[in-house]
Amino acid sequence: MISIFRLQLTRLYEMDARKIVVANVGPVGCIPFKRASNYQYPTGGPCKDSINNAAVLFDTKLKILIIELNSNLVESKFVYADVYNMFSHLFGNCKSYGFENYKTSCCQVLPGQLLRGLLVLPCTPASIFCRKRSKYVFWDWAHLTDATNVVIAKMFLDGNSTDMYRMNIRQLYYA
Numbered sequence: 664m665i666s667i668f669r670l671q672l673t674r675l676y677e678m679d680a681r682k683i684v685v686a687n688v689g690p691v692g693c694i695p696f697k698r699a700s701n702y703q704y705p706t707g708g709p710c711k712d713s714i715n716n717a718a719v720l721f722d723t724k725l726k727i728l729i730i731e732l733n734s735n736l737v738e739s740k741f742v743y744a745d746v747y748n749m750f751s752h753l754f755g756n757c758k759s760y761g762f763e764n765y766k767t768s769c770c771q772v773l774p775g776q777l778l779r780g781l782l783v784l785p786c787t788p789a790s791i792f793c794r795k796r797s798k799y800v801f802w803d804w805a806h807l808t809d810a811t812n813v814v815i816a817k818m819f820l821d822g823n824s825t826d827m828y829r830m831n832i833r834q835l836y837y838a
Contacts, residue, residue, distance in 0.1 A: 665724045669732070676736050682835050684819070685729055686744040687722040690715045690751060695768045696804035722747055726828065733829065742835055743828035749818045752826075753811070757800060760814050765800040769793040769808060 675683060691697065692714030700711070722745075729743040757765045770786035770793075786792075786803045793799055797810040807815070822831045830838060 664721065665728055668725070669728055672728075672732060672741070673736070676732070676739055681738055682740045682742075682838070684742045684744055684832060684835065685725065686746045687725050688718040689746040689749070690754075691718055693750070693754065693765075694805050695766065695801050698766055699804070718747060729828065740829070740835060740838055742830055742832070744819055744822075745826055745828065746815075749815055749822070749826050753800065753814060761798070761810070762800050763795070763798040764793075767799075768801040768803050769796050769799040770803045 672683065672685070690710060692711030697711045697714060698708050726743050729741045732741045733739055753760060753762075754765050757763070771791045796802070796808055799808050800811045802808045818826045820832050
């Protein structure tokens with residue numbers, strides 16, 4: 664996958680793109696759908712380490728690719744956005760960001776849990792919704808709430824070197 668991504672990013676460079684932000688893969692094993700797939704926990708269990716380990720492996724190779732492209736493509740400014748780190752920090756400090764829940768979703772197909780098995784239903788008007796949407800990290804079984812998107816966007820815009828490798832988006836704009 665990295666070799667295909669290298670070709671795609673190089674193609675963008677060849678079409679005169681010089682400032683490119685590349686986001687890595689976040690902790691996909693922590694989305695409510697994956698947490699709920701553990702039948703031992705009726706309201707969602709711990710993150711799925713096997714999935715997160717695969718994401719970390721890919722992310723490590725992706726960061727090496729970004730460093731390589733910055734070195735080899737003249738005047739390029741590839742920025743590596745560490746979404747995995749951003750979400751890990753958010754999950755560990757959710758209350759400081761104003762969130763009360765990061766393990767389950769605001770929209771629930773069944774009371775207190777996600778539908779298990781092969782069939783996953785989307786949120787509909789008949790779904791059960793939380794009262795305070797801004798207090799949840801996830802809107803549904805896989806998607807973020809608007810409040811979470813604001814937090815992550817701010818990390819992209821003004822994040823430090825832990826979140827954004829080489830520079831954040833504000834710095835990239837002026838570079």
